[in-house]
Amino acid sequence: xxxxxxxxxxxxxxxxxxxxxxxxxxxxxxxxxxxxxxxxxxxxxxxxxxxxxxxxxxxxxxxxxxxxxxxxxxxxxxxxxxxxxxxxxxxxxxxxxxxxxxxxxxxxxxxxxxxxxxxxxxxxxxxxxxxxxxxxxxxxxxxxxxxxxxxxxxxxxxxxxxxxxxxxxxxxxxxxxxxxxxxxxxxxxxxxxxxxxxxxxxxxxxxxxxxx
Amino acid sequence: xxxxxxxxxxxxxxxxxxxxxxxxxxxxxxxxxxxxxxxxxxxxxxxxxxxxxxxxxxxxxxxxxxxxxxxxxxxxxxxxxxxxxxxxxxxxxxxxxxxxxxxxxxxxxxxxxxxxxxxxxxxxxxxxxxxxxxxxxxxxxxxxxxxxxxxxxxxxxxxxxxxxxxxxxxxxxxxxxxxxxxxxxxxxxxxxxxxxxxxxxxxxxxxxxxxxxxxxxxxxxxxxxxxxxxxxxxxxxxxxxxxxxxxxxxxxxxxxxxxxxxxxxxxxx
Numbered sequence: 001x002x003x004x005x006x007x008x009x010x011x012x013x014x015x016x017x018x019x020x021x022x023x024x025x026x027x028x029x030x031x032x033x034x035x036x037x038x039x040x041x042x043x044x045x046x047x048x049x050x051x052x053x054x055x056x057x058x059x060x061x062x063x064x065x066x067x068x069x070x071x072x073x074x075x076x077x078x079x080x081x082x083x084x085x086x087x088x089x090x091x092x093x094x095x096x097x098x099x100x101x102x103x104x105x106x107x108x109x110x111x112x113x114x115x116x117x118x119x120x121x122x123x124x125x126x127x128x129x130x131x132x133x134x135x136x137x138x139x140x141x142x143x144x145x146x147x148x149x150x151x152x153x154x155x156x157x158x159x160x161x162x163x164x165x166x167x168x169x170x171x172x173x174x175x176x177x178x179x180x181x182x183x184x185x186x187x188x189x190x191x192x193x194x195x196x197x198x199x200x201x202x203x204x205x206x207x208x209x210x211x212x
Numbered sequence: 213x214x215x216x217x218x219x220x221x222x223x224x225x226x227x228x229x230x231x232x233x234x235x236x237x238x239x240x241x242x243x244x245x246x247x248x249x250x251x252x253x254x255x256x257x258x259x260x261x262x263x264x265x266x267x268x269x270x271x272x273x274x275x276x277x278x279x280x281x282x283x284x285x286x287x288x289x290x291x292x293x294x295x296x297x298x299x300x301x302x303x304x305x306x307x308x309x310x311x312x313x314x315x316x317x318x319x320x321x322x323x324x325x326x327x328x329x330x331x332x333x334x335x336x337x338x339x340x341x342x343x344x345x346x347x348x349x350x351x352x353x354x355x356x357x358x359x360x361x362x363x364x365x366x367x368x369x370x371x372x373x374x375x376x377x378x379x380x381x382x383x384x385x386x387x388x389x390x391x392x393x394x395x396x397x398x399x400x401x402x403x404x405x406x407x408x409x410x411x412x413x414x415x416x417x418x419x420x421x422x423x424x425x426x427x428x429x430x431x432x433x434x435x436x437x438x439x440x441x442x443x444x445x446x447x448x449x450x451x452x453x454x455x456x457x458x459x460x461x462x463x464x465x466x467x468x469x470x471x472x473x474x475x476x477x478x479x480x481x
Contacts, residue, residue: 090231
């Protein structure tokens with residue numbers, strides 16, 4: 001259980017997806033003008049990243065690793081994640097209309113978002129390491145545990161993305177009232193602010209020993 | 213190599229098939245009229261009708277839960293177009309326009325400090341309530357003018373004024389005003405109380421030369437309490453817009469001079 005806590009802190013604070021790994025910068029700048037939209041986007045990202053991690057892990061485990069196709073995992077992941085998001089969009093509209101009304105417009109935006117793909121990428125590297133360990137006969141954790149960790153890591157990473165996005169949109173709402181020099185207005189001062197936020201999150205480094 | 217191509221192609225095929233099946237059996241068939249009505253609406257997404265954008269209003273129209281004619285931006289032409297699509301009558305709804313309930317210009321309402329911070333009402337209001345002596349009054353830093361999609365609000369002499377001809381009644385300024393003194397009123401009403409200070413007469417007089425003191429004279433001049441043209445809140449008169457006074461003399465007789473006949477810029481803008 002404590003291992004999951006370490007994953008959570010590691011993914012949310014220490015190696016924050018946006019502020020340390022620089023993944024998902026596009027929505028970080030694009031939909032951070034209002035807290036309301038930032039929350040909607042965060043919900044969509046948490047949902048899609050968790051589901052995508054489960055699906056890509058299964059694909060990786062049953063198709064790519066057994067046939068030695070690890071080298072084309074990026075291509076396969078893009079394909080599957082894009083189709084999955086489209087499928088979720090259609091199914092959600094039918095079965096969960098209220099949820100679709102809240103998250104619907106954000107779903108197509110994150111079809112092949114690099115944060116979603118990045119989590120799948122990191123999970124693939126972990127699985128690759130594990131399968132090599134098992135092949136060499138060394139003592140290793142079970143594949144089921146690895147699956148649980150992969151899904152939880154993606155969920156936590158999405159939470160980290162949500163945290164960064166909500167903090168940033170809160171700052172930007174205040175920033176809208178500020179009066180910076182002309183050349184700094186708009187996205188320029190937002191980028192500087194994002195950089196400062198990233199610096200602030202560097203203060204978390206070393207908080208836990210990173211499993212990922 | 214061959215396995216790689218086969219597997220990727222296979223994944224693609226399975227995904228495509230799944231999407232095709234989902235589209236065929238899971239997709240929600242929308243009433244085609246929703247798209248037609250949305251196209252007929254102005255597409256300003258101002259929210260003046262009370263729904264989330266033009267699309268939301270179109271859905272409600274098709275479902276029959278919203279009256280046709282609530283779109284202030286589109287007006288009668290738009291209501292007619294919608295009526296043609298849906299085969300229902302266009303019901304005339306009263307056009308509503310924004311009204312800034314303050315007439316304390318720089319010469320009438322005292323300023324208790326010099327504010328030279330960021331030119332925005334929300335920031336000024338957060339700085340000890342703003343520089344105006346009357347804490348209910350219009351600060352005149354243009355938060356409403358900044359959000360107005362039609363450019364209908366101008367700031368003159370420390371006061372925001374709405375151009376009635378340009379206002380589409382979307383209500384964005386109502387939400388933007390930190391003092392909550394902008395109200396949507398029927399465009400046909402001509403007599404307005406331009407004050408939002410509910411304090412007692414002497415307290416109002418101390419900070420503003422044209423504040424409502426709650427003397428009830430407007431009520432008396434418009435046929436008494438029974439006529440119901442005015443509502444009183446504390447020491448503040450409010451026009452009952454359900455039943456507005458028609459006699460414009462009432463405004464001229466206001467001793468506080470806080471009533472106005474049609475304060476909007478009809479002419480000379």
